[in-house]
Amino acid sequence: MSDTTPEYRGAGHHGGTMDTVRKGLAKRKRKQMILQGFGIAAIGFALTVLFILLASLFSTGYQAFTQTHVELDVFVDPQEIPEENLPRGGFRDVLSDSLGQYFPESDMTDRAEARVLSSILSNGAQFTLRDMIVEDPSLIGQTISLKVATSDPYDQLNKGLIDRDTPEDFRRLKDEEIQNFDTLSELGLISKPLNTGLLTNADSRFPELAGLKGALVGSFWVLLTCFVISFPLGIGAAIYLEEFAPKNKVSDFIEVNINNLAAVPSVVFGLLALAVFIGWFGMPRSAPFVGGLTLALMTMPTIIIATRASLKAVPPSIREAALGVGASKHQVVFQHVLPLAMPGILTGTIIGLAQALGETAPLLLIGMNAFITSAASSPFDSATALPTQIFIWADSPERGFVSRTSAAILVLLGFLITMNAIAIFLRQRFQRKW
Amino acid sequence: MYDAPNPATNVDQQDIKITAKGVQVYYGETHAIKDVDVNIVDRAVTSFIGPSGCGKSTFLRCLNRMNDTIDICRVEGDIRIDGDDIYDKRVDPVQLRAKVGMVFQKPNPFPKSIYDNVAYGPRIHGLAKNKADLDVIVERALRRGAIWDEVKDRLDAPGTGLSGGQQQRLCIARAVATEPEVLLMDEPCSALDPIATAQVEELIDELRRDYTVVIVTHSMQQAARVSQKTAFFHLGDLVEYGETDQIFTNPKDERTERYVTGRIG
Numbered sequence: 001m002s003d004t005t006p007e008y009r010g011a012g013h014h015g016g017t018m019d020t021v022r023k024g025l026a027k028r029k030r031k032q033m034i035l036q037g038f039g040i041a042a043i044g045f046a047l048t049v050l051f052i053l054l055a056s057l058f059s060t061g062y063q064a065f066t067q068t069h070v071e072l073d074v075f076v077d078p079q080e081i082p083e084e085n086l087p088r089g090g091f092r093d094v095l096s097d098s099l100g101q102y103f104p105e106s107d108m109t110d111r112a113e114a115r116v117l118s119s120i121l122s123n124g125a126q127f128t129l130r131d132m133i134v135e136d137p138s139l140i141g142q143t144i145s146l147k148v149a150t151s152d153p154y155d156q157l158n159k160g161l162i163d164r165d166t167p168e169d170f171r172r173l174k175d176e177e178i179q180n181f182d183t184l185s186e187l188g189l190i191s192k193p194l195n196t197g198l199l200t201n202a203d204s205r206f207p208e209l210a211g212l213k214g215a216l217v218g219s220f221w222v223l224l225t226c227f228v229i230s231f232p233l234g235i236g237a238a239i240y241l242e243e244f245a246p247k248n249k250v251s252d253f254i255e256v257n258i259n260n261l262a263a264v265p266s267v268v269f270g271l272l273a274l275a276v277f278i279g280w281f282g283m284p285r286s287a288p289f290v291g292g293l294t295l296a297l298m299t300m301p302t303i304i305i306a307t308r309a310s311l312k313a314v315p316p317s318i319r320e321a322a323l324g325v326g327a328s329k330h331q332v333v334f335q336h337v338l339p340l341a342m343p344g345i346l347t348g349t350i351i352g353l354a355q356a357l358g359e360t361a362p363l364l365l366i367g368m369n370a371f372i373t374s375a376a377s378s379p380f381d382s383a384t385a386l387p388t389q390i391f392i393w394a395d396s397p398e399r400g401f402v403s404r405t406s407a408a409i410l411v412l413l414g415f416l417i418t419m420n421a422i423a424i425f426l427r428q429r430f431q432r433k434w
Numbered sequence: 435m436y437d438a439p440n441p442a443t444n445v446d447q448q449d450i451k452i453t454a455k456g457v458q459v460y461y462g463e464t465h466a467i468k469d470v471d472v473n474i475v476d477r478a479v480t481s482f483i484g485p486s487g488c489g490k491s492t493f494l495r496c497l498n499r500m501n502d503t504i505d506i507c508r509v510e511g512d513i514r515i516d517g518d519d520i521y522d523k524r525v526d527p528v529q530l531r532a533k534v535g536m537v538f539q540k541p542n543p544f545p546k547s548i549y550d551n552v553a554y555g556p557r558i559h560g561l562a563k564n565k566a567d568l569d570v571i572v573e574r575a576l577r578r579g580a581i582w583d584e585v586k587d588r589l590d591a592p593g594t595g596l597s598g599g600q601q602q603r604l605c606i607a608r609a610v611a612t613e614p615e616v617l618l619m620d621e622p623c624s625a626l627d628p629i630a631t632a633q634v635e636e637l638i639d640e641l642r643r644d645y646t647v648v649i650v651t652h653s654m655q656q657a658a659r660v661s662q663k664t665a666f667f668h669l670g671d672l673v674e675y676g677e678t679d680q681i682f683t684n685p686k687d688e689r690t691e692r693y694v695t696g697r698i699g
């Protein structure tokens with residue numbers, strides 16, 4: 001067929017029509033190919049960017065999932081640590097003395113030398129020891145085995161982040177300090193276990209001690225507040241608008257404004273919260289409750305829109321069936337329509353909360369980027385949240401915070417992916433065939 | 435329930451269940467039902483026939499005020515059941531619908547268990563004092579719906595898992611569970627195969643003993659088989675109303691004749 005001359009033989013003629021169609025076909029196919037090409041290129045680009053993002057996060061962040069520790073035999077000297085006055089005990093001296101036993105040729109009475117040696121240990125080591133002894137005072141006078149974090153530079157050294165070939169003047173650790181570390185290493189006292197402190201410690205000035213507990217707890221309170229406020233209000237507003245409100249200019253106006261509200265930049269909500277909640281109502285700064293309240297304002301439109309869409313998606317035949325047996329309007333809505341719309345509503349809510357979890361700007365404005373070294377025990381205590389913690393760490397000068405920032409981002413992404421996965425699961429699981 | 439005597443229908447009071455006088459229905463500007471008068475007989479099957487869009491469903495839905503749920507719909511005229519004006523201000527449509535049950539064109543069981551489907555109406559109207567009562571009501575309704583034998587072993591299974599014909603009979607059982615006096619059926623067999631249709635028709639014939647049944651159908655044979663009275667609608671007018679036999683064998687109006695012989699519609 002392809003060798004017939006493509007001669008136009010009149011539109012009405014059968015063969016002529018087919019020829020015209022065939023000619024057009026090639027053009028249409030070409031257009032489709034181009035369109036597909038663009039589509040694939042766009043997806044490829046998106047995937048590449050995502051891959052680069054994750055790869056760079058992992059390549060820096062994985063270092064923060066381990067932490068260099070040193071294991072010491074510590075003699076709890078009753079002279080340094082008197083049982084009757086534990087809090088004033090010389091825990092730091094006890095530690096540096098016990099370090100000294102591994103360096104027989106060094107003179108621990110020389111203050112300077114002792115300081116260089118004990119710089120291996122994290123500043124938090126003395127508190128670890130103190131807590132152990134406060135818990136069990138019978139340890140005084142005994143020799144105990146203590147595993148404590150090394151300070152950040154030694155951790156970096158152990159992870160290969162400090163290049164030993166760099167001239168000494170440009171290196172953070174001097175030859176002597178590296179020598180000390182290697183001595184301990186040869187004795188087999190250095191280890192690099194999983195860094196559980198990343199999740200169980202609160203924030204700290206020392207990277208080796210800094211963890212996300214404060215941020216996790218803060219984010220938990222923020223999300224809880226946000227959920228408790230936005231979920232009932234959002235669903236209530238949506239049900240009223242969708243099922244009970246008269247359809248007139250007023251409800252149209254409200255509808256348009258809810259959609260507008262969903263598009264307002266988050267920083268505006270932060271400013272609003274600062275002015276209204278903190279300025280007028282005198283609510284505490286940096287409190288997760290205020291953060292949750294602010295984010296609830298942002299999440300509510302999402303929930304309202306999702307709820308209305310799911311209510312609309314419930315087939316009218318179900319409403320008719322219920323009305324037909326004599327259910328009242330309320331019974332129809334609350335006993336039939338709402339339960340059927342619930343999976344969709346929950347999906348929308350989870351997606352809204354996931355957005356809220358990652359939201360940074362409003363929390364910065366209400367002061368949730370304060371430096372706080374303990375986890376909040378109520379939504380009214382000062383706290384940070386995951387994204388603001390990332391913000392704080394990214395801003396910190398210590399080298400150790402570089403990998404911790406990436407690790408914190410990975411933790412945040414982990415939560416977001418989990419939440420979205422739950423939303424997708426709900427949507428799949430409860431997809432109904434009518 | 436409500437007490438306005440109706441002098442117009444005092445004759446044959448025990449035979450006439452529903453009287454409609456000068457009923458007009460508008461959807462916005464559309465005049466869907468034009469001045470319809472009809473008397474529907476108690477304990478008999480009345481069928482509404484007519485070409486698509488002529489207003490059969492619209493008129494049927496006036497009888498249990500389902501049109502109230504459509505914002506743009508406006509009903510005028512006088513519709514009485516047992517002599518009481520159902521559009522009276524004092525009448526609660528919820529109460530009315532307990533008395534006038536409805537079965538829809540598409541089977542629409544609730545996405546709940548078979549038991550809960552049937553028990554829903556009695557529950558919301560408080561017809562059962564306890565669980566045992568409710569069990570009795572459910573069983574009786576399912577037996578009336580001619581589906582008891584098929585589902586008695588799986589009352590907890592979802593109603594949506596039944597076949598189309600079973601679902602429609604479940605919906606009929608659901609409608610009769612509240613012990614209505616009138617049963618409205620809008621093309622109840624249009625989604626069913628011939629066997630299920632035959633079952634439902636048999637059922638309608640049974641129900642006639644206890645209920646006033648009004649059925650909308652597109653099947654002339656079905657109307658002839660199940661109904662005693664037939665009303666023919668055309669473009670919103672009630673053209674002819676009478677004994678089913680008479681409508682099909684000896685129609686008075688030319689439009690009716692053309693329709694039942696298959697020449698319009």
Ligand SMILES: Nc1ncnc2c1ncn2[C@@H]1O[C@H](COP(=O)(O)OP(=O)(O)OP(=O)(O)O)[C@@H](O)[C@H]1O
Nearest residue numbers: 461464466484485486487488489490491492493504
């Ligand atoms: N919800 C509605 N809104 C506006 N107009 C409607 C609505 N329902 C019905 N109508 C109009 O009212 C007229 C009668 O419709 P109705 O559904 O009663 O017809 P019908 O006789 O039941 O038709 P069919 O046999 O196809 O079911 C039609 O012209 C239709 O367009």
Ligand SMILES: [Mg+2]
Nearest residue numbers: 490491492620
């Ligand atoms: Mg219809």
